[in-house]
Amino acid sequence: MKALQKFLLLALFCLAFTSTTLGANVDTVVVASAAMSKDVKAAVVLPASYKKEKKASFPVLYLLHGGTGSYRDWLSKTPDKALLHRLADEHNLIIVTPDAGPTSYYFDSPLDKTSQYETFISKELIDKIDNTYRTVRDGKGRVIAGLSMGGHGAFYIASKHPGLYSAAGSMSGVMNINTATWKVPAEFAQLRAQNFSKLLGPPQDASNPYPEYTAVGRTEELKNSGLKLIFDVGIDDFLIDTNRDLHRRLLENGTPHTYIERPGAHTWEYWGEALPYQVLFLTNILKENGTIVQ
Amino acid sequence: MKLFRLFLMAIFLLQGALTFAAKVDSLDIPSAAMNRTYKAAVVLPNSYAKSKAAYPVLYLLHGGGGQFSDWLKQTPDKQLLHNIADQYNLIIVTPEGERLGGYLDSPVKPDNKFETYITKEVISKIDNTYRTIRDRNGRVITGLSMGGHGALYLATRHPDLYSAAGSMSGALDLDPKHWDIAPEFAAQIKPAFASILGPLGVKPDYYAANSVVHMADKMKENDVKLVIDCGVDDFLIEPNRELHRRLVYNGTPHDYTERPGGHTWDYWENSLPYHVLFFSKVLKGNGAMVQ
Numbered sequence: 133m134k135a136l137q138k139f140l141l142l143a144l145f146c147l148a149f150t151s152t153t154l155g156a157n158v159d160t161v162v163v164a165s166a167a168m169s170k171d172v173k174a175a176v177v178l179p180a181s182y183k184k185e186k187k188a189s190f191p192v193l194y195l196l197h198g199g200t201g202s203y204r205d206w207l208s209k210t211p212d213k214a215l216l217h218r219l220a221d222e223h224n225l226i227i228v229t230p231d232a233g234p235t236s237y238y239f240d241s242p243l244d245k246t247s248q249y250e251t252f253i254s255k256e257l258i259d260k261i262d263n264t265y266r267t268v269r270d271g272k273g274r275v276i277a278g279l280s281m282g283g284h285g286a287f288y289i290a291s292k293h294p295g296l297y298s299a300a301g302s303m304s305g306v307m308n309i310n311t312a313t314w315k316v317p318a319e320f321a322q323l324r325a326q327n328f329s330k331l332l333g334p335p336q337d338a339s340n341p342y343p344e345y346t347a348v349g350r351t352e353e354l355k356n357s358g359l360k361l362i363f364d365v366g367i368d369d370f371l372i373d374t375n376r377d378l379h380r381r382l383l384e385n386g387t388p389h390t391y392i393e394r395p396g397a398h399t400w401e402y403w404g405e406a407l408p409y410q411v412l413f414l415t416n417i418l419k420e421n422g423t424i425v426q
Numbered sequence: 427m428k429l430f431r432l433f434l435m436a437i438f439l440l441q442g443a444l445t446f447a448a449k450v451d452s453l454d455i456p457s458a459a460m461n462r463t464y465k466a467a468v469v470l471p472n473s474y475a476k477s478k479a480a481y482p483v484l485y486l487l488h489g490g491g492g493q494f495s496d497w498l499k500q501t502p503d504k505q506l507l508h509n510i511a512d513q514y515n516l517i518i519v520t521p522e523g524e525r526l527g528g529y530l531d532s533p534v535k536p537d538n539k540f541e542t543y544i545t546k547e548v549i550s551k552i553d554n555t556y557r558t559i560r561d562r563n564g565r566v567i568t569g570l571s572m573g574g575h576g577a578l579y580l581a582t583r584h585p586d587l588y589s590a591a592g593s594m595s596g597a598l599d600l601d602p603k604h605w606d607i608a609p610e611f612a613a614q615i616k617p618a619f620a621s622i623l624g625p626l627g628v629k630p631d632y633y634a635a636n637s638v639v640h641m642a643d644k645m646k647e648n649d650v651k652l653v654i655d656c657g658v659d660d661f662l663i664e665p666n667r668e669l670h671r672r673l674v675y676n677g678t679p680h681d682y683t684e685r686p687g688g689h690t691w692d693y694w695e696n697s698l699p700y701h702v703l704f705f706s707k708v709l710k711g712n713g714a715m716v717q
Contacts, residue, residue: 367674388686395679
């Protein structure tokens with residue numbers, strides 16, 4: 133009688149414990165970048181199911197931060213501080229938020245050896261994550277997205293490495309790095325233009341300074357990459373014209389893509405709203421690829 | 427010992443509740459306005475039976491060539507509505523709007539009163555049959571094609587009834603000269619439209635008066651949250667772009683999406699979960715979601 137009582141209590145306790153108290157876990161990993169001869173951090177959000185499903189391989193969303201940001205942004209700046217935890221749990225998804233410095237634009241700079249973030253994101257980080265966690269170790273289980281500079285970064289890196297990721301997403305992305313297309317004060321445009329010169333050298337021409345380094349210049353590569361694409365922007369965002377321009381160009385060259393305009397500007401309220409739609413899109417691709425953990 | 431048996435039963439029931447799936451009722455909803463009775467499907471989430479809570483309701487409208495059961499029968503995934511109802515604890519109602527009934531009270535055909543039917547008769551039947559949130563805070567509406575137009579039309583004209591409205595591939599301009607269709611198809615649908623809106627090209631222009639593409643200013647006055655999408659290969663893309671342009675121009679907040687695809691069930695199956703994600707945020711903001 134007593135034993136039965138104990139057993140039932142224990143059973144109830146276990147039931148309650150497993151169904152309610154296990155949430156996503158966040159690790160911080162340090163990646164030794166050989167390309168840049170420095171250590172770079174990334175946060176890794178592991179879904180609650182990761183510990184329980186000991187034999188499953190999990191798909192990974194690489195989620196990039198914006199200009200003047202860091203790897204902590206997506207975990208500390210969204211209005212809902214548990215947003216990434218909830219999305220990781222809901223979709224059984226590992227979410228990795230790497231650091232890329234304040235103004236690297238995710239390029240391998242031909243001029244600055246300490247700014248080799250294309251190599252970092254596309255090789256060094258992936259190696260580290262795939263060798264540390266139980267991941268799906270190919271493009272079928274890998275997607276990449278980001279905000280602002282990170283939206284640009286997701287499209288740039290994914291289009292340069294066809295097959296490495298199966299989908300790319302951009303929120304409020306810098307889809308044209310020609311700062312003349314941004315609705316910003318002239319001094320800020322000038323400052324960023326100088327940053328691009330420092331990273332990439334003098335502009336090739338005024339209206340199209342670095343065509344192969346920007347999404348609007350890479351529409352053929354985006355088309356041929358086979359990537360599933362989603363990008364969105366707030367109608368009060370200073371980057372709206374760069375997004376509308378990319379939408380137009382991708383319609384013109386026949387690249388399938390999802391494009392969203394919604395209320396809002398270049399703010400964390402906007403990105404907190406946008407991310408769940410991006411994750412719905414990206415996990416639909418992972419589902420089609422058969423890489424979602426059920 | 428008896429107590430323990432009850433206890434075991436309770437655990438058994440608890441486990442069972444976790445595995446039940448949504449249930450679908452087929453409901454007769456009479457229309458006094460049209461002196462007829464139509465069927466509707468009602469998808470109840472699995473949590474409904476064991477809960478005492480009042481539930482939010484999504485009204486989901488079918489297209490011009492369709493009927494109430496379309497959303498349960500025509501999607502490639504036949505469990506789509508069940509899964510969505512369960513995921514969000516949402517009641518989903520798919521009412522009848524008839525073939526080219528237009529979801530309006532026709533100015534020329536007295537027995538076509540689908541605006542009255544959907545906004546009064548269907549809502550009161552649902553609210554009196556189920557545990558629902560009986561006001562706009564718990565009510566949202568969307569649909570495909572004619573039903574996309576219908577959802578925006580009804581919510582724009584009755585902002586007191588719905589807190590959010592959506593359109594998938596909506597026929598947002600009822601005048602088919604703005605549609606990208608073959609002349610034969612245009613000729614084929616012309617009589618059906620004429621039967622509810624009168625002939626084209628006469629005054630008053632009932633086509634313009636009833637098209638949501640011309641209701642951007644009313645939408646701005648209202649506080650109905652809007653979500654609109656269309657496939658870029660859809661013959662209705664231009665009226666969708668036109669409404670988007672007008673809403674951007676007059677400053678009405680709305681979500682607008684263009685994505686690959688045409689006027690197909692593959693498109694709508696993919697689209698619906700995005701609408702429901704949008705609605706779930708509105709309902710959450712209203713405090714109307716069942717936890």
